[in-house]
Amino acid sequence: MAESAVPNGELALRRWVAGTGQSGLRVALFLVAPSVLVLALGPFLPDWLRIVPQEWSAPFVGWINAAVEILRREEIFGLFTFRDLTRAIANLIDYPLDFVEAILVAGFSESVPGLPWIAVTGLAIVLGWYLQGRQLGVIAGICFAYMAIFGKWELSMVTLSVVLVAAPIAGAIGVALGIAAYKRRWFETVLWPILNVMQALPHFSYMIPVAIFIGIGHKAGTIATIIFAFPVMARLTLLGLKGVSPEVREAGTMAGCTKRQMLWKVELPAARPTLMVGVNQVIMLCLAMVVLASFVGAKGLGHDLLNRLRSLWIGQALEIGVVIVFMAIILDRLSQAWARKEPEHMREGPFHVRHPFLTAGAAVVVVSYVMAAFVPALQLWPKSLSITTAPLWDALIDDIIVYAFDYLELIKDTLLVHVLIPMRDLYLMLPWSALLVFAVTLGWYYGGWQVAGIQALFALYLAFAGFWERTLITAYMVSFAVIVCVIIGSIVGIWAAAGPRRTKVVELILDTFQTFPSFIYLIPAIMLFSVNDFAAIMAIVIYATIPTTRLTIFGLRMVPHDIVEAAITSGCTPRQVLWKVRMPLAFPAIMLGINQTIMYALFMVVIAAFIGTTDLGQEIFRSKADNNAGKSLVVGLCIAFMGLMADQLINAWARERKKLLGLE
């Protein structure tokens, strides 16, 4: 922030804090001391400064539920209630949903069946080939054939149809909102913070309101998916439009574009790369959400996975997990290839020469229908021929449990007794006033009064929402998981950044892992550690290590080459180059990775509640069980605000730091 805008007294204070010479010590003293003081005084503080008494807690839950009640029952629109309205809108979604599902698998009637599986597989090959090349076509073919041969065809196509319906709708809503925010300044100021909170809200917080206003079922799942996925598109549309170079816009103006021509002929096409990143993310978020939306009754792969996990049929769960992973990989690859695809020159000649892929696609459909009419196995892979690997996996897991059970238990128990439980007890002693002081000092120091104010609001909300203890337990699980993530992530990152080949391999693995819906990560955790806190933390660790690793690699590789060369010519050993030059310069990037890791961990903590934890996630789960929309939203906001607090502090810090290092 501009120093000139800061009052003199504050400037002096800030200078004193930053100091010269022993600045690190002073900063630590100044920033941490007040919080430590409050913490140390904890036992002597009056009770209300430690935990806000229940009768003081703001009755957010009651308010929201009362509002929900009004929307449900009162006929505020004269003849019908708000719920009637939302249900009517929801019913519209049935048309595209039924239509796409009919094409992909269900069929329109006895005489008009859906596409045979070889047709869909063939179309996937043609699409992959068209978007990128033969290789992607082959990968697409393998993925779809796998779904059929392993007997998961119908489930997969149901899931795919939800994605195919939800993604375009979410994309369209996002683009419309993004354009509106770009055109109207006031709308941007309103929309931006809402998007921030929406993107920090865990998946489940969307589900209960949807369940209340629309009901449980397949279309409710689809709607929850749309609501979950559109914010990212809105954000990227706005960013893309703002990122269009002013010269290009001026060129449009000088050509005499009207406002409408400017938007559709100049700005949106010029923003295409960013918009396509949004398309890819919307598709991936839709898939992640539709798997989870099985909790509100969405059909498809997620639904079956949920049932298998509930009954602890790990082998079968794993098999469905693999299908979901394949689906994720292929959707990600195809949409990325689409994003990268440049416009191409059209060849001269008759239709099939000008449009070879369109022709090939049509041929695939016709040929497969004809073939399927004669060979039913090409329409739908027969159950009797389906391959299943579930018994194999079950046997493997049995083996692991037989041979490794003692070791795994030992690891688990040691960690629980010596690390996790003490840590948890320590967290539970934390007074809310200490958190408030801590957040406000840090916020003020790195971001000024504005950031400090927002931090205070978030902290006060957490304290007065009435779920303080649960918040602390969540914080303990997340912070333990994050510490483990950072250790693993930075070690792997440093190793991978040491050479281009290592980087390539590790990034490929990370890219692939990142596309998996988070739900998948529960499977190995449950497999090894059954259902408890420890398994939940393991699931979080597996999922949330990705961003730290990725940004460690990115940060290290981004260090300007001449600086490294300067260090080497100054006589640094490789170790010195790493620790004295590259790491300090990469540190802001790594911090942003840790920031993302915290967000991932908070998301996962809610999903992990499925396997029995005692944190906020569990509260959301319970609220789902008794349809308590108010509670689910209030608790969801607790999680969102924890994430946003960390996010804001780390970003403010990283900005400052980057400016200092001249990396901006």
Place this chain on the structure above:
Amino acid sequence: MDAKIACRRVWKLYGRDPEGFLAAHGGDPSDGAIVADGYIPAVRHASLEVFPGEILVIMGLSGSGKSTLVRCLSRLIEPTAGEVLFDGQDLLKVPARELIEIRRHKMGMVFQHFALLPHRTVLQNVAFPLEVQGVDRATREQRALEIIELVGLKGRDRYYPRELSGGQQQRVGIARSLAVEPDVWFLDEPFSALDPLIRREMQDEFLRLQTMLRKTIAFITHDFDEAIRLADRIAIMNEGRIVQIGTPEELVTRPADDYVANFTRDVAREKLLTIASVMQAPAVGQPVSDGTVRQTDKVADVARQIVGSELPLRVADDSDRIVGVVSRARVLDMLFSREPDSGG
């Protein structure tokens, strides 16, 4: 002759309430007042005229306000105060719809970083201004092909910008700006992003086009050599002000201040100055050689002749009257001392 485009007392200030601030200071605030009230001046009190068929180069270092000024002329940026006259009509009072029409038919602009639309072919980029006017496809593509040929890109009309070199991309930018046959042509540092060799080639190309088209041109550059090569007149800007407007020769021989003199110091004067600026009045009875040079000759072109002669040469004007003499010593002084010592 009336100016094709002109601006009078144009201001562009950035800050909280620029209009109010200017009005409060009687339309001409002092530098101190501007700084004290926290305003950032991009253009201050600028007036200039561009005549039909003339190349006016606006030259200045980065941050001198030249880009802002040219954007005020085309009203890409709304000036805080002043008038912009286009064919005698105040452009700032023109309603939005009419402004679009003026831009569609009478103005063209070339940008430093080309500003091509990446999703369109060369042909579609060049035809773009015609497309937004609603010209039908066959006509606009016909017209675009003609201009593509004119700028030397024949046969590349189906390429995408990414498939072209920087110089070729700027040729597309030039073609696009000429597609509507504008009267006034704005070029904003069009060659600055190019390699020196290509830049030179493009300057020649630009001059070739201008001898054919005779547009009225406002050309921005930060490169004084480029300005001298291309300009009929040069306007030099510093900190938002126009410091001096004149022909290249005027700037070199009579710089308004040290800032201008700094630019002109390293210029190859012999290529720029005419004999008129080094000749002396003929003295009675002074012995002169038989040779004659013209006062409009560039010094570089006749230096060999003058230096090779023992006696001074006579200088003639266009109607062959003798108006002065030029000696070997004068030319050598000019060539080697590089001091602004230009009597005559």
